[in-house]
Amino acid sequence: xxxxxxxxxxxxxxxxxxxxQTLLLLGASxxxxxxxxxxxxxxxxxxxxxxxxxxxxxxxxxxxxADERWRRRVADAFATxxxxxxxxxxxxxxxxxxxxxVTKEKDLRRLLSNCHDQLVIxxxxxxxxxxxxxxxxxxIGLPPGTxxxxxxxxxxxxxxxxxxxxxxxxxxxxxxVYRIDHFLGKSTxxxxxxxxxxxxxxxxxxxxxxxACVDIVFDETLGLAGRAGYYDGAGxxxxxxxxxxxxxxxxxxxxxxxxxxxxxxxxxKAQVLRATRVWADDPATWSRRGRYAAGEINGKRLSGYADExxxxxxxxxxxxxxxxxxxxxxRWAGVPFRLRTGKGLAARRKEAVVTFKQPPRVPxxxxxxxxxDRLRIGFGPDRLGLDVNIxxxxxxxxxxxxxxxxxxxxxxxxxYGEVLRGAFDGDPTLSVRGDTAEDCWQIIEPVLDCWRAxxxxxxxxxxxxxxxxxxxxxPVPGVETED
Numbered sequence: 001x002x003x004x005x006x007x008x009x010x011x012x013x014x015x016x017x018x019x020x021q022t023l024l025l026l027g028a029s030x031x032x033x034x035x036x037x038x039x040x041x042x043x044x045x046x047x048x049x050x051x052x053x054x055x056x057x058x059x060x061x062x063x064x065x066a067d068e069r070w071r072r073r074v075a076d077a078f079a080t081x082x083x084x085x086x087x088x089x090x091x092x093x094x095x096x097x098x099x100x101x102v103t104k105e106k107d108l109r110r111l112l113s114n115c116h117d118q119l120v121i122x123x124x125x126x127x128x129x130x131x132x133x134x135x136x137x138x139x140i141g142l143p144p145g146t147x148x149x150x151x152x153x154x155x156x157x158x159x160x161x162x163x164x165x166x167x168x169x170x171x172x173x174x175x176x177v178y179r180i181d182h183f184l185g186k187s188t189x190x191x192x193x194x195x196x197x198x199x200x201x202x203x204x205x206x207x208x209x210x211x212a213c214v215d216i217v218f219d220e221t222l223g224l225a226g227r228a229g230y231y232d233g234a235g236x237x238x239x240x241x242x243x244x245x246x247x248x249x250x251x252x253x254x255x256x257x258x259x260x261x262x263x264x265x266x267x268x269k270a271q272v273l274r275a276t277r278v279w280a281d282d283p284a285t286w287s288r289r290g291r292y293a294a295g296e297i298n299g300k301r302l303s304g305y306a307d308e309x310x311x312x313x314x315x316x317x318x319x320x321x322x323x324x325x326x327x328x329x330x331r332w333a334g335v336p337f338r339l340r341t342g343k344g345l346a347a348r349r350k351e352a353v354v355t356f357k358q359p360p361r362v363p364x365x366x367x368x369x370x371x372x373d374r375l376r377i378g379f380g381p382d383r384l385g386l387d388v389n390i391x392x393x394x395x396x397x398x399x400x401x402x403x404x405x406x407x408x409x410x411x412x413x414x415x416y417g418e419v420l421r422g423a424f425d426g427d428p429t430l431s432v433r434g435d436t437a438e439d440c441w442q443i444i445e446p447v448l449d450c451w452r453a454x455x456x457x458x459x460x461x462x463x464x465x466x467x468x469x470x471x472x473x474x475p476v477p478g479v480e481t482e483d
Contacts, residue, residue: 019054019117019118020054020055020056020116020117020118021054021055021056021117021118021119021120021424022055022056022057022058022115022116022117022118022119022120023041023055023056023057023058023120023122023420024058024060024111024115024119024120024121024122025037025057025058025059025060025122025124026060026061026102026121026122026123026124026125026133027060027061027122027123027124027125027129028059028060028061028070028097028124029059029061029062029063029065029073030061030124030125031226031227031230032124032151033059033077033124034073034077036182036414036415036416037122037124037416037420038073038074038077038078039077039078039080039081039083039414039416040081040413040414040415040416040417040418040419040420041057041078041416041417041420042077042078042079042081042083042088043081043082043083043413043414043417044413044417044420044421044424045078045083045085045087045088045091046078046082046083046084046085046087046088047412047413047417054117055091055424056091056094056095056116056117057074057091057094057095058095058096058097058098058111058114058115059074059095059096059097059098060097060098060099060100060102060111061097061099061100062099062100062101063099064099065097065099066097067095067096067097069097070095070096070097071092071093071095071097074091074092074095075092078092081414096114098110098111098114102125102129102132102133102136103129103132103133103136104136105136105139105140108133108136108137108140109140112140112142112143115143118145118146118147119142119143119145119146119147120146120147120148120149120423120424121142121146121147121148121149122149122151123148123149123150123151124151125151126230126233127153127154127155127156127160127164128156130150130151130164131155131160131163131164131167134148134164134167134168134171135167137171138167138170138171142171142172145176146171146172146176147172147176147177147178147423147426148168148171148172148176148177148178149178149180149419149420149423149431150168150177150178150179150180151180152179152180152181152243152432153234153238153239153242153243154179154243154432154437155437155441157441157445157448158438158441158442158445161437161438161441162438165434165437165438168434169434174433174434175428177428177431177434178419178422178423178428178431179431179432179433179434179437180419180431180432181243181244181247181431181432182415182416182418182419183243183244183247183248183379183415184247184415184418184419184430184431184432185413185414185415185416185417185418185419185430186379186382186411186415186418187382187408187409187410187411187412187418188377188378188379188382188383188408188411189247189248189251189379191377191382191384191408192248192251192252192352192377193251193260193265195377195384196252196256197256202375203256205356206252206331206354207331207332208331208332208333208334208335210356210357211332211335211354211355211356211357212335212355212356212357212358212372213335213336213337213338213355214249214252214253214335214336214337214338214352214353214354214355215337215338215339215340215352215353215355215473216245216248216249216252216337216338216339216340216352216353217339217340217341217349217350217351217352217353217473218240218244218245218340218341218349218350218379219340219341219342219345219347219348219349219350219467220341220342220343220344220345220348221297221298221344221345221346221347221348222343222344223292223302223303223305223308223319223343223344223463224305224308224311224319224343226309228308228309228310228311229310231317232310232311232312232315232317233315233317234317235317235318235319235321236289236318236319236320236321236341236342236343237289237318237321237323237444237447237448237451238444238448239341240321240341241321241323241339241341241444242440242441242443242444243432243440245339245341246273246276246339246440246443246444247269247432248352249272249276249325249327249337249339250268250269250272250273250436251269252352252354253272253276253327253329253331253332253337254268254269254271254272255268255271255331256268260429261429262427262428262429265429266428266429266433266436269433269436270433270435270436270439271329272327272329273436273439273440273443274439275327275328275329276325276326276327276328276337276439276443277325277326277328277443277446278323278324278325278326278443278446278447279324279325279326279336280326281446283323283446283447283449283450283451283455283456284450284455284456286323286324286472287321287322287323287324287447287450287451287456288320288321288322288323288456288459288468288470288471288472289318289320289321289322289451289456289457289458289459289468290318290319290320290321290342290458290459290460290461290467290468290471291304291305291306291316291317291318291319291320291458291459291460291461292304292305292319292320292342292343292344292345292460292461292462292463293305293306293460293461293462293463294307294462294463295344295462295463295464295465296463296464297344297346297463297464298464302344302463302464304460304463305317305319305343305344316458318451318458319342319343319344320341320342320343320345320459320461320467320468321339321340321341321342322338322339322340322471322472322473323338323339323444323447324336324337324338324339324472325337325338325339325443338472338473340467340471340472340473342467344461344463344464345463345464345465345466345467346464346465346466348380350378350379350380351376351377351378351379352376352377352379353374353375353376353377354374354375354376355372355373355374356372356373356374356375357372358372365397366397366398366399367395367397367398367399368392368398368399368400369389369399371387371389371401373386373387373388373389374386374387375387381407382407382408382409382410383405383406383407383408384405384406384407384408385403385404385405385406386403386404386405387401387402387403387404388401388402388404389401389402390402418430419431
């Protein structure tokens with residue numbers, strides 16, 4: 001079955017491609033490969049089908065490493081993921097590393113000459129370098145059937161994303177491009193589909209008739225954690241909202257697809273994102289930004305963002321971003337979707353919360369009603385929660401809120417293992433389609449323009465606090481957070 005047929009399948013299938021494959025990892029000496037991609041690959045190889053024994057790994061980066069140093073990095077990354085077994089050992093033994101400047105045709109030709117079999121190229125590179133490398137490859141050409149994996153952010157704005165899409169279209173068909181958002185590899189995020197479309201209890205309630213608002217939150221206690229090289233040029237809005245949180249919004253707001261095949265699922269997501277914009281088209285009123293100052297989190301001192309190594313304070317990079325969006329569809333018109341992310345905050349909170357409207361009337365005589373019903377989908381820990389009002393112990397007329405919780409349990413693979421498996425198997429279901437990558441930029445560009453014009457001030461907040469004082473979202477009573 002060819003990759004283009006994946007959009008026409010009745011369900012997701014594991015093609016179990018038994019041809020030998022080569023994964024060419026560009027940016028192999030970088031932080032992304034070490035922290036996320038290699039551990040995910042190790043788990044996939046350790047748990048995957050026998051076809052993974054036909055996989056060859058070739059790393060390339062700007063650093064002048066010897067093969068032995070690269071093999072130690074791969075082995076260490078696999079060990080952190082608990083990846084063991086004969087296939088893992090063989091992959092470590094045979095992997096090689098080639099230093100290269102991937103923006104130069106000469107170096108790219110040398111890399112491609114060392115790749116055999118069916119080729120998968122992962123661009124673990126900054127957006128600007130990815131664009132230059134892709135443009136250079138158009139002048140060289142790629143082996144037939146090559147699949148391309150690109151790490152977010154995809155471009156730096158809508159214009160650059162569209163330009164990169166045009167370059168990629170000259171290299172391979174769209175079905176062979178895998179724009180990676182590892183949030184889509186999280187088992188909990190994919191569980192949104194099962195929760196919504198396999199349960200008659202919730203789905204009829206998810207509309208403007210019953211929902212007051214939807215919050216999608218990704219708060220972290222961590223600070224910059226040594227990522228200044230990437231983060232200071234991106235910021236919270238681009239790093240998290242433009243990619244991850246908009247993908248979650250699409251899954252929550254989309255209509256039921258006929259199947260989970262790539263064409264059906266990605267088509268439904270695209271419909272939602274095309275209908276999404278800033279609330280009242282007024283980003284000055286409906287967005288916030290902030291940057292953490294020095295403070296204390298869980299007894300540990302955290303330096304202010306502006307004082308972190310590698311940070312240019314004059315850039316005004318935000319570590320906290322909020323934006324309120326509307327989804328102008330029949331189902332969701334009039335319901336605010338509030339997206340929030342921040343670093344250096346008081347507690348970890350990673351969840352989507354659907355807050356239901358209050359009942360038309362609570363009968364006289366019942367007392368204590370002060371919190372609406374809420375449906376919670378947690379991304380860390382992976383958990384489903386339902387907050388409902390019931391009669392509590394003691395006075396039978398007094399209402400209290402009960403918190404019902406069910407654990408989803410971890411998925412079989414880490415997120416990067418899932419997205420790598422999709423590319424190896426020729427299944428683009430978990431990747432971002434080209435048009436939706438552009439749509440996500442178009443949604444947040446009015447906010448970016450507003451911020452650059454100074455219409456929304458950059459508020460400082462102490463590390464260990466809940467964020468800027470004028471935040472649009474406040475901590476919700478009963479929310480379970482992690483320290």
